[in-house]
Amino acid sequence: MTILGQIGAAAFSVFIFINYGFLLAGSMARIRARVQGRIGQPVYQPYIDILKNNARRTAVHHGVMFFLGPVFRLAGGLGTFLFIPAILNSPLFANFSFSGDILLVMYFIFFGQLGMALGAGQSGHPYSPIGVSRGLAQMSAFEMPFILSVLALAIKHNSLSITAIVQAQQGGIANWSMITNPLAVIAAIIAFLGMSMHNPFSVVIAPQEIPIGPPTEYHSGLLGMLQTNRSIFNAAKLVLYVNLFFGGASATEGVLYALSASVLHAVPVWLGVTLGVVTMVIKTFLLYFITVFVGVSFPRFRTDQSIRFFLFVPTLIGLAGLFLARL
Amino acid sequence: MKTKTDKPVLPNLDLPASDKGYFCDARPEVVEPVKGIWENFLNWGRANSLWILGFGTGCGAIELRPLMTSRYDMYRFGVQPRPTPRQSGLFIIGGYASVKTLKRIVRSYEQMQGPKFVLGLGSCTVNGGMYWDSYNTINRLDQYIPVDVYIAGCMPRPEALLAGIKALKQRILDGEAEGANDYARNFDWYKANQKKIITDWNMPDYNW
Numbered sequence: 001m002t003i004l005g006q007i008g009a010a011a012f013s014v015f016i017f018i019n020y021g022f023l024l025a026g027s028m029a030r031i032r033a034r035v036q037g038r039i040g041q042p043v044y045q046p047y048i049d050i051l052k053n054n055a056r057r058t059a060v061h062h063g064v065m066f067f068l069g070p071v072f073r074l075a076g077g078l079g080t081f082l083f084i085p086a087i088l089n090s091p092l093f094a095n096f097s098f099s100g101d102i103l104l105v106m107y108f109i110f111f112g113q114l115g116m117a118l119g120a121g122q123s124g125h126p127y128s129p130i131g132v133s134r135g136l137a138q139m140s141a142f143e144m145p146f147i148l149s150v151l152a153l154a155i156k157h158n159s160l161s162i163t164a165i166v167q168a169q170q171g172g173i174a175n176w177s178m179i180t181n182p183l184a185v186i187a188a189i190i191a192f193l194g195m196s197m198h199n200p201f202s203v204v205i206a207p208q209e210i211p212i213g214p215p216t217e218y219h220s221g222l223l224g225m226l227q228t229n230r231s232i233f234n235a236a237k238l239v240l241y242v243n244l245f246f247g248g249a250s251a252t253e254g255v256l257y258a259l260s261a262s263v264l265h266a267v268p269v270w271l272g273v274t275l276g277v278v279t280m281v282i283k284t285f286l287l288y289f290i291t292v293f294v295g296v297s298f299p300r301f302r303t304d305q306s307i308r309f310f311l312f313v314p315t316l317i318g319l320a321g322l323f324l325a326r327l
Numbered sequence: 328m329k330t331k332t333d334k335p336v337l338p339n340l341d342l343p344a345s346d347k348g349y350f351c352d353a354r355p356e357v358v359e360p361v362k363g364i365w366e367n368f369l370n371w372g373r374a375n376s377l378w379i380l381g382f383g384t385g386c387g388a389i390e391l392r393p394l395m396t397s398r399y400d401m402y403r404f405g406v407q408p409r410p411t412p413r414q415s416g417l418f419i420i421g422g423y424a425s426v427k428t429l430k431r432i433v434r435s436y437e438q439m440q441g442p443k444f445v446l447g448l449g450s451c452t453v454n455g456g457m458y459w460d461s462y463n464t465i466n467r468l469d470q471y472i473p474v475d476v477y478i479a480g481c482m483p484r485p486e487a488l489l490a491g492i493k494a495l496k497q498r499i500l501d502g503e504a505e506g507a508n509d510y511a512r513n514f515d516w517y518k519a520n521q522k523k524i525i526t527d528w529n530m531p532d533y534n535w
Binding site: 029033036037038039040041042045048049051052053055056057058059060207211212215216217218219220223 | 356358360369372373375376381396397400402403405407409410411413414416440441442507535
């Protein structure tokens, strides 16, 4: 594929998954409303909110870094997504994955937060640095179990390439990391709860304590940019997790692996890719539902409780997963 | 989106000279709406995504809480609370506004980014209500900030508040809710009225 074709394909996959992120946020807000006995906002509410924020007529500036914060954040979200192969064996959704991409992706997950920390700091609002320090502290804590579980997979498959790790999990549920190394997956799922910042780990944007943390001063188009990033970043993290731990989604196998090889060869390419996307959507939806389920069931940790929690049991489970990978 | 420029300049006479450097001295600017289908589309977005500033200014704020619960569920209409004035577009003045609160109301209102809407809840915002001869409350809210919709009653029930929000949505859709521009156009009049009431004015003339 030419470089222009690659860029076009990446833009297409970003478009698909950014819209998926919006609809996911909308539908999860609706599910949360049902838990509280409400009807809830329309599923398309995130689109209207972004339209409204971008249609604001005035904006206030606090300096250069204030502008760059959301830009870094969006770059972090896009960067995370663009180096993950979204659908296996599909050039359209391969993005810019390469051998060793998992290191870059883990860096990009952190990068956006750091950029945002600088931008929020310049806004000068006291709640911003409080939220930032809480966020970075919790982030360093949940990185421990996450990195341990990723290392376990890298050791098991002897590769730092996401594509290779997904490829090794094809051919049935028995090959998924969920089955081959359940301890690493448990540690990673607990880290994911922290990463998605729902209850009980919602210490950064804690609405009743530090309304509303780092983005307190962000408004108008800059807030719209942060909302766009939230959708693509969420989608990217979910796709990464499904790729690493739940067998990913393949354009040539995927939901069709139960069928015989002769049927697989008869499936046209577009149908295979579509089924791959559908597989990915189903798996990511179920994965995200875990965080919502936990989120509506538990109250919020304090920051120190959250950090101690991550550094104790999940880290030990992650270490055990590392040993399991070496067995 | 339009970013404010530094001209023309406000005097900020009530600030001590040492503090003047910390504050802005720009006036609010009128940003004319772009007419036509595009503005109608944007107004549809604004009407269906109203973020309320979470600042309960009087006893009427108690009527805002039930709106979030399962009985009234304002989220159905795209309305949700927001804790910071920068991100909110709808300011609900809950009942009487004492002089002390008026100062905060003005500060919060000016920090909100246009287009912004104000909903006066309860009779006290219309004519002072039962506080009309009180020594420390204002009587007519629209002398101090532009008001889009009034909801009479003492207290109006949450249903009345929902009806008021619906009326505000219709105003936004019709392109009539231009309170932020009215405020910028009649800035000197509003400011004179505010300063008549607020005697300890130790803040800049325009808090954006």
